[in-house]
Amino acid sequence: MNTLIDYKNGIYAFDAGYVRPLLAAIHLIESDGRVAFVDTANFEVMPQALAALAARGLGPEAVDYVILTHIHLDHAGGAGVMMQAFPNAKLVVHPRGARHMIEPTKLMAGVEGVYGRERALRMYGKLIPISAERIIEAHDNTVVKLGSRELLCIDSPGHARHHIAIVDRQTGGIFTGDTFGISYRELDVDGRPLIFPSSTPIQFDPDEMRASIERMLAFNPEAVYLTHFSRLAPPAELGRKVLRLLDQYVAIALAAGEDEDKTASIRDGLTRLLLTEAHAHGCRLSDEEILEIWHLDLELNAQGLAFWLDAQEAD
Numbered sequence: 001m002n003t004l005i006d007y008k009n010g011i012y013a014f015d016a017g018y019v020r021p022l023l024a025a026i027h028l029i030e031s032d033g034r035v036a037f038v039d040t041a042n043f044e045v046m047p048q049a050l051a052a053l054a055a056r057g058l059g060p061e062a063v064d065y066v067i068l069t070h071i072h073l074d075h076a077g078g079a080g081v082m083m084q085a086f087p088n089a090k091l092v093v094h095p096r097g098a099r100h101m102i103e104p105t106k107l108m109a110g111v112e113g114v115y116g117r118e119r120a121l122r123m124y125g126k127l128i129p130i131s132a133e134r135i136i137e138a139h140d141n142t143v144v145k146l147g148s149r150e151l152l153c154i155d156s157p158g159h160a161r162h163h164i165a166i167v168d169r170q171t172g173g174i175f176t177g178d179t180f181g182i183s184y185r186e187l188d189v190d191g192r193p194l195i196f197p198s199s200t201p202i203q204f205d206p207d208e209m210r211a212s213i214e215r216m217l218a219f220n221p222e223a224v225y226l227t228h229f230s231r232l233a234p235p236a237e238l239g240r241k242v243l244r245l246l247d248q249y250v251a252i253a254l255a256a257g258e259d260e261d262k263t264a265s266i267r268d269g270l271t272r273l274l275l276t277e278a279h280a281h282g283c284r285l286s287d288e289e290i291l292e293i294w295h296l297d298l299e300l301n302a303q304g305l306a307f308w309l310d311a312q313e314a315d
Helices: 046-055 079-085 095-102 105-115 117-124 206-218 235-255 262-281 287-314
Strands: 011-015 025-031 034-038 063-067 090-093 135-137 142-146 149-155 164-168 174-177 224-226 230-232
Touching: 011 046, 011 230, 025 046, 025 149, 025 224, 034 142, 046 079, 063 079, 063 142, 063 149, 090 095, 095 135, 105 117, 135 142, 149 206, 206 235, 235 262, 235 287, 262 287
Parallel strands: 034 063, 063 090, 090 135, 174 224
Antiparallel strands: 011 025, 025 034, 142 149, 149 164, 164 174, 224 230
């Protein structure tokens, strides 16, 4: 999907084209002819990003910020190419993530550990370092000015310790990265979304995720803008669903504590939960189609829960 989605409030979204359609959304915020991109997908993003700017009658020089909700490479893998292309841009990132944008060797090594070297290179290419002088470390409650808009960056751990959410003070919307969950449009039923927590490795913490979601909801947001996949409204009931499912994730992990292959047991439990929720939601896709859409998330979520469980048992 190459169409620029216009939310009629200075916020736009487009499909990054990452892995498959409708997997990763990149958001463009515009104010007084100045632009911020939120998240970047991978190194193949530039044709879509430039097309989005052109659709607004703008060029690369209009970009003031590239904002990363966190540095997992489906969100940050295109940061280097964007910063090369946008000469006026500053990169906004959590302080824990800044050093990995300056020197991405360890970041890439971690991704290779999850996907394997060949697949990691195919998905993310060679990461481009970003000069420290072009980076703004977004500590909790950092505000950046975009034209006449104010964007408030808040700590939002749970999915990762280096995660921020971005509150657009003009609209009340919040760009939530992965902390608020993921929701694929293919599973919508009559406009109603199905949403699930994202517990991907290796820093998942359910207590921190709960606190982050509750903090976001305390802003009484008009909408949330997920990287996977874009705008959901109203958020309050969806947030409560994520919190309910988060408790079930933890229960599934704890039940697998004595199993020889914890990750496989957790993945099986998550699969059953997903299908149960999808059926109750009225999803019209077959189980095979649902699992095809969710197969990577199920695997990564299971790995994250297993890692968290091992950490609990080590304490």
